[in-house]
Amino acid sequence: MSKVAASKGPSDQRWFDIVVYAIAAILMVVVLYPLLFVVTASFSDPARVLNGEVWLLPKGFTLEAYANILHNNKIWTGYGNSIVYMVVGTLINIVMTLLAAYPLSRPDLPGRKGLMMIVTLTMFFSGGLIPNYLLVKELGMVDTMWALIIPGAISTYNLIVMRTYFQNSIPWELQEAAHIDGCSNWRLLISIILPLSKPILAVMVLFYAVAHWNSFFNALIYIRSEDKYPLQLVLREILLISQSATEEGGNVGLEKQILLSESIKYAVIIVSSLPVLIMYPFVQRHFVKGVMIGSVKG
Amino acid sequence: MKNADVHETAAAPRSKPERGGRLVRQIAKRYDLYLMLLLPIAWYLLFHYGPLYGLQIAFKNYNPGKGILGSDWVGFDNFRRFFDSYYFWRLLWNTLSINLFSLLLAFPVPIMLALLINEIRSKTYSKLLQNITYIPHFISVVVIVGILSVMLSTNGPINMLIQGLGGTPTRFMESAGWFKTIFIGSNVWQNMGWQSIIYIAALSGINPQLYEAAKMDGASRLRRIWHVSLPGIVPVIVILLILDIGQFMNIGFEKILLMQNNLNLEASDVISTFVYTTGILKGEYSYTAAIGLFNSVINLTLLLLVNRFARKTSETSLW
Numbered sequence: 001m002s003k004v005a006a007s008k009g010p011s012d013q014r015w016f017d018i019v020v021y022a023i024a025a026i027l028m029v030v031v032l033y034p035l036l037f038v039v040t041a042s043f044s045d046p047a048r049v050l051n052g053e054v055w056l057l058p059k060g061f062t063l064e065a066y067a068n069i070l071h072n073n074k075i076w077t078g079y080g081n082s083i084v085y086m087v088v089g090t091l092i093n094i095v096m097t098l099l100a101a102y103p104l105s106r107p108d109l110p111g112r113k114g115l116m117m118i119v120t121l122t123m124f125f126s127g128g129l130i131p132n133y134l135l136v137k138e139l140g141m142v143d144t145m146w147a148l149i150i151p152g153a154i155s156t157y158n159l160i161v162m163r164t165y166f167q168n169s170i171p172w173e174l175q176e177a178a179h180i181d182g183c184s185n186w187r188l189l190i191s192i193i194l195p196l197s198k199p200i201l202a203v204m205v206l207f208y209a210v211a212h213w214n215s216f217f218n219a220l221i222y223i224r225s226e227d228k229y230p231l232q233l234v235l236r237e238i239l240l241i242s243q244s245a246t247e248e249g250g251n252v253g254l255e256k257q258i259l260l261s262e263s264i265k266y267a268v269i270i271v272s273s274l275p276v277l278i279m280y281p282f283v284q285r286h287f288v289k290g291v292m293i294g295s296v297k298g
Numbered sequence: 299m300k301n302a303d304v305h306e307t308a309a310a311p312r313s314k315p316e317r318g319g320r321l322v323r324q325i326a327k328r329y330d331l332y333l334m335l336l337l338p339i340a341w342y343l344l345f346h347y348g349p350l351y352g353l354q355i356a357f358k359n360y361n362p363g364k365g366i367l368g369s370d371w372v373g374f375d376n377f378r379r380f381f382d383s384y385y386f387w388r389l390l391w392n393t394l395s396i397n398l399f400s401l402l403l404a405f406p407v408p409i410m411l412a413l414l415i416n417e418i419r420s421k422t423y424s425k426l427l428q429n430i431t432y433i434p435h436f437i438s439v440v441v442i443v444g445i446l447s448v449m450l451s452t453n454g455p456i457n458m459l460i461q462g463l464g465g466t467p468t469r470f471m472e473s474a475g476w477f478k479t480i481f482i483g484s485n486v487w488q489n490m491g492w493q494s495i496i497y498i499a500a501l502s503g504i505n506p507q508l509y510e511a512a513k514m515d516g517a518s519r520l521r522r523i524w525h526v527s528l529p530g531i532v533p534v535i536v537i538l539l540i541l542d543i544g545q546f547m548n549i550g551f552e553k554i555l556l557m558q559n560n561l562n563l564e565a566s567d568v569i570s571t572f573v574y575t576t577g578i579l580k581g582e583y584s585y586t587a588a589i590g591l592f593n594s595v596i597n598l599t600l601l602l603l604v605n606r607f608a609r610k611t612s613e614t615s616l617w
Contacts, residue, residue: 016519020417024427027411031431031487034445037455041448052453100338103331110324115335118342124544125598127349128590129570130577134355134366135348151345154338185330214438217552221578232440236556239444265448269441276436284429291495 042066042270046263065267075268077227078234081145085230086212089149093208094201096153097162102189104159105166106175123156133221147222148215148230155211158204161290165200166193203290206283210276231272238268356588369584376588385567393568393593396554397546400482405542407490409535412497413523428498431491443556446484447471472561481557481566485550496538497531504530536614543604547597569593 036056041049045060053059069075103109104116126132132151141147170193178188194201216232223229238261325332351366356376358369380386411431418424434442450456450470457467470476504527512522551570558566569589577586609615 013519016417017419020414021423023414024418024423027414028427028430031434031491033455034449034487035433037449038445050453052455052458055455055458096338096341099334103335106328106331108324109328109331110321115339118339118347122342122346124601125350125594126346127351127353128587128594129573130583130587130590131349131352131355132345133578134352134583135345153341153345185328185334189334210436214436214440216438216440217555221574232438235438235444236440239440239447265444269444273437273441277433280433280436281429284432287432288495291492292499 038266038269042266049266050262065263066271068264069267069271072264074226074229074234075231075238075271078229078231079272081228082213082231085145085148086209088145089152089212090205090208092149092153093155093158094204097155097159097204098189100154101159101162102166102193103185105163107172119156119159136222142222143224143228145228148212148218152218155208158207162200162204165197169200170196199286199289202283203286206279206286207290213276235268235272239265353587353591355584356591358584360584360587362583372584376585377592379585380589380592385572388564389567389569389572392565393547393570396478396481396568397549399478400485400549401542401546404482404486404489405539407486408493409497409531411490412494412501412531413527415494415498416501416527417519417523428491428494431494433491434488435492437488439553439556442484442488443553446480446557450480469561471557472559474562474565477557477562477565481550481554485553493538496534500531500534501527532612533614536608536612537616540601540604540608540616544597544601546600547593 037054040056040058041054042065043058043061043063044054045062046065048054048059100119104112104119106112109115136142136147136151141150174192175188178192183192214232216230216236219230219233220236223233355366355369357371357373358366359372359375360366360369364370415424415427418427437445448454452467452469456470461467468476470480508526508530509522512526517525548570551568551574554566554568555571555574558571570593573586573590573593576582577590605615
């Protein structure tokens, strides 16, 4: 930023700044408006939302939608499931990624190139949806939480980010010295590498956790019983069902039902995105750091 | 004396297998590193290379009772059936066009955003813009499509605005003509901020003296962007472009699936959603495995071509 500030001088074009700031302001409005609209609509009288009266401020303020959600068991089951999948999944992700990234970061690992090949090649070619599905089915994981966790246990991109961090941020001399002192590789990993890797571990936990929380497709193909649905799948049902109900519209008996799903819709979006959005201001910095590390050597 | 003897016998077959012996010793010394790798590598072989083995059902008539190995070979029948089907061209066109338009329209946006952010002098203002544009990246696809359908419904804010300006409301989500615009537009909305991070980082690495020199030469700010900022981040642009093309045939599959309905199928039916509906839902495993393979082969070919082209023309490439 300093270079831009330094270039301030008489030859500067004032209009250029004005244009830059104007575009930036428009962008912020465009990005924020849909989010604000959902928040506003969730606090408004659903009938007035349906009439298109709401556009910025709540009309007919009500907390009914949130009260309805409180009594909706499906949503809470989904919430619980998602939390379990996220916690267990992220734990396995971290352990597996660490176990792969650390040895692969060691310059003295015989056969490192070949092993790296096995890993990176998978970024460019995959068997595709059907063979993966048949494999998971064959392993008997369909309709269990493991189908959502084991097949995605390692993200190759995250592995490479972590490996790059180990290579660039932890001095090799330190590890060699520990070796000479008779430290085993496991102890080295646990008592030297891990404490030095807190920033990257934080980034990885966040990347994986958000991915678990937001994913729906694996659950769509692998989870059959409704009581195992993660939140995103419940959400999809609520959003799609209310959509088809509106399409059929007109029917007087349906009207109340439409209103109910319509009112719940906005609040459900808020409630489901809340964990990530609350976390966001605190961790945003770490996310950015993760992207930067990854970009050092993709 | 005895000691020397032992040493002698141990050292005797030295001339040739010395290297192998050292490798074995090297490996033995670091056996615990391999122990760590055991689980991850086994996982890679099972979950990434296993499906490659399973891909042979694309050339077979897969019968769950007989298993992958026991099913009968049918050669290229599955591929032929796909190429001859009436929906082949529609699927191919939709897949290619959605991705091509994304590349042309959505790819440059994060670059422009990064250049814009780089030109903002107030640090708080530029941080504010960055933090706001990152937010949508963390919202799930399901919610994004939910927001889209709310915003674009007949009584949603967009249609209210159109009506207010004297136009007639449109059923955006149920229209084939609008599908690609909405899909790509919302992708830009969701990802431009996040994707600009790498460019912003690259821009901050440009030597400030270059800007000063350009200014001395009387270059306007627009010209400085064009002649200093942009060339400074070309390598990053090329790499990201190649990576994007490496995912060419797969982009946004989940979102397309969620946005799909009977009324916009004409524009939203792509190869990957077809594989899902016909393969997983209707159980035609062999047929759709072949279609998936066709998709992967196009994808890989594109990646190799672009990478080679980039290496020749700009000296930046993945490998």
